[in-house]
Amino acid sequence: MTALSGLYVITDPQLLPPAQLMPACAAALAGGARILQYRDKPASAEQRLRRARDLRDLTREHGALLIINDDLELALRCHADGVHLGQGDGNAADARRRLGPDAILGVTCHDRLDLARNAADQGASYVAFGRFFPSHTKPQAPPASIDILTAAQPLGLPRVAIGGVNADNGAHLIAAGAEMLAVIHAVFGAPNIEAAARRLAALFFPSPR
Ligand SMILES: Cc1ncc(COP(=O)(O)OP(=O)(O)O)c(N)n1
Ligand SMILES: Cc1nc(C(=O)O)sc1CCOP(=O)(O)O
Numbered sequence: 001m002t003a004l005s006g007l008y009v010i011t012d013p014q015l016l017p018p019a020q021l022m023p024a025c026a027a028a029l030a031g032g033a034r035i036l037q038y039r040d041k042p043a044s045a046e047q048r049l050r051r052a053r054d055l056r057d058l059t060r061e062h063g064a065l066l067i068i069n070d071d072l073e074l075a076l077r078c079h080a081d082g083v084h085l086g087q088g089d090g091n092a093a094d095a096r097r098r099l100g101p102d103a104i105l106g107v108t109c110h111d112r113l114d115l116a117r118n119a120a121d122q123g124a125s126y127v128a129f130g131r132f133f134p135s136h137t138k139p140q141a142p143p144a145s146i147d148i149l150t151a152a153q154p155l156g157l158p159r160v161a162i163g164g165v166n167a168d169n170g171a172h173l174i175a176a177g178a179e180m181l182a183v184i185h186a187v188f189g190a191p192n193i194e195a196a197a198r199r200l201a202a203l204f205f206p207s208p209r
């Protein structure tokens with residue numbers, strides 16, 4: 001199984017109209033993204049299933065992971081690698097039971113260690129904290145302090161940092177303990193998606209001085 005570390009890109013229907021979804025994701029994966037989350041709230045169930053299946057094939061070609069946002073049933077139907085649930089997206093323990101022991105279950109924990117502990121108890125594979133910086137995509141997401149990443153280290157689960165993450169601020173989050181950087185605008189809003197992903201992915205492999 002591919003490790004839960006590195007650049008984690010998330011699709012956005014505002015930035016990626018349907019015709020651009022596949023080429024944009026292919027570019028992000030070519031640039032080094034290791035995990036791709038399909039997040040598409042406005043699409044119909046039928047559109048979402050078709051797109052999720054196409055993305056599953058694409059991520060497999062690249063040896064990357066596909067995570068489905070919000071929708072456990074879709075994750076099961078398209079044989080994704082896992083699902084990401086927010087605090088209002090259903091019970092994580094139920095999701096773990098439905099997914100089985102090997103699938104990836106990610107849980108949003110905002111800036112709260114108690115939520116991360118609950119997520120760990122319920123079988124989460126990773127915990128996500130944020131938003132750390134002003135976000136183009138979700139400006140109203142509750143803010144988080146970088147200290148939460150260090151505080152969550154004893155849980156022993158991989159940590160995702162999300163919210164306004166870009167190539168200029170990502171190294172601070174990695175230094176504080178983030179195993180993954182989750183990014184929408186800094187990759188899918190960039191004029192050259194592959195180059196933007198490459199710059200962010202390189203933060204995980206700092207060149208020797
Ligand atoms: C990796 C990752 N972290 C956090 C989120 C946010 O999830 P949620 O709070 O459920 O908000 P929506 O994405 O559903 O708007 C995420 N999707 N991915
Ligand atoms: C979907 C999402 N969740 C967040 C959280 O804090 O839980 S921030 C966010 C948006 C991330 O997009 P961008 O990289 O463009 O800021």
Ligand SMILES: [Mg+2]
Pocket residue numbers: 069070084085086089
């Ligand atoms: Mg959600």
